[in-house]
Amino acid sequence: MTLGVVIPCHRQERFLPRTLAALETALAGREWRGALVLASPEGEALPRLSERWRVLRAAGGTRPLTPGAARNAGFAACGGSWVLFADADVEVERAWLERACSVAGRDPDLAGAWGRIEEWFVDGERERPGARDLYRVGEADADSAYTATLSFYRRDALARVGGYDGRLNSEEDFELGMRLRHEGLRLRTLAPLAARHWSAPRPSFAELGRRWRTGLCFGPGQALRIYAGRPGFGELARRNAHYFATLAWWLAVPLAFVFAGAGGLAAWAAVPLALLVLLALRKRSLRLALHSLLTWNLMAAGTVVGLVRGGSAAPAPVREVA
Numbered sequence: 001m002t003l004g005v006v007i008p009c010h011r012q013e014r015f016l017p018r019t020l021a022a023l024e025t026a027l028a029g030r031e032w033r034g035a036l037v038l039a040s041p042e043g044e045a046l047p048r049l050s051e052r053w054r055v056l057r058a059a060g061g062t063r064p065l066t067p068g069a070a071r072n073a074g075f076a077a078c079g080g081s082w083v084l085f086a087d088a089d090v091e092v093e094r095a096w097l098e099r100a101c102s103v104a105g106r107d108p109d110l111a112g113a114w115g116r117i118e119e120w121f122v123d124g125e126r127e128r129p130g131a132r133d134l135y136r137v138g139e140a141d142a143d144s145a146y147t148a149t150l151s152f153y154r155r156d157a158l159a160r161v162g163g164y165d166g167r168l169n170s171e172e173d174f175e176l177g178m179r180l181r182h183e184g185l186r187l188r189t190l191a192p193l194a195a196r197h198w199s200a201p202r203p204s205f206a207e208l209g210r211r212w213r214t215g216l217c218f219g220p221g222q223a224l225r226i227y228a229g230r231p232g233f234g235e236l237a238r239r240n241a242h243y244f245a246t247l248a249w250w251l252a253v254p255l256a257f258v259f260a261g262a263g264g265l266a267a268w269a270a271v272p273l274a275l276l277v278l279l280a281l282r283k284r285s286l287r288l289a290l291h292s293l294l295t296w297n298l299m300a301a302g303t304v305v306g307l308v309r310g311g312s313a314a315p316a317p318v319r320e321v322a
Helices: 015-025 067-078 094-106 155-160 172-182 205-214 216-226 233-239 240-283 287-310
Strands: 003-007 032-038 053-058 082-086 088-090 110-114 117-123 126-129 150-154 186-189 194-197 318-320
Touching: 003 015, 003 067, 003 155, 015 088, 015 172, 015 194, 032 067, 032 287, 067 082, 082 088, 082 094, 082 155, 094 110, 094 150, 094 216, 110 155, 117 150, 150 155, 172 186, 172 216, 172 233, 172 287, 205 287, 216 233, 216 287, 233 240
Parallel strands: 003 032, 003 082, 032 053, 110 186, 117 194
Antiparallel strands: 053 318, 082 150, 088 194, 110 150, 117 126
């Protein structure tokens, strides 16, 4: 089995040394080639790379590559009958990759796999754990609707559905999983621990601003626009139902005023206050409860923007830099 490896990197260069070292260890003794795709035209200096890596960068003067466009560029460059996509802040576990390759070699019907990902935070000089199971995939092997952050795909399966959708600013993983499943292709989560994901402490209020600036919150609306009137729209709508509920709450403002005056507005305003209290009790933190409410409102606004604007018409070009 030959392997291709793709690392899409958007302003995550500080985590790359850890990511690269883990991959070199996990892939030792295997036949593989890698593509590091720098999504921004400019970025920080890169760590030293082995001769196995090609480095691609968004062409100067263009907009950053979307997550899907970066992955597609790496997919085209790396080769391999199976391709491992690992985000630039992910530390892959050798034991998981060994098992994933073994399963892939024995199961011709498997299109893709991922597994449990631990969350870790870098807080100044301190490193501390976050969620033990970031995506709540569980400890055991199971069927999966999609993969994210660490994805292991059969090249033929990914090529069959056209790869990632480069028009989306986010939701590219779920949308791809939906297309694979609609083609009858199978995705799995595999034990044991697959990887560790590193980031600044989250949730944080600064992260909300980053989501808007980078367009991450536009993805759900972009996907809904693409699937309007097509199979898959209902599945996307159900996935984002809480954002639609938030939008419905916004739209209730004029109705509350017209039909009930000031009393109606007071009742309208009481809804988020009651929800804040319930969330604070559930999360045992007023700060986390407020963060959740703000996230829902931000993502609801982003969904509207993505629905109105749509996604990128064409991916930004890339150039090889190493």
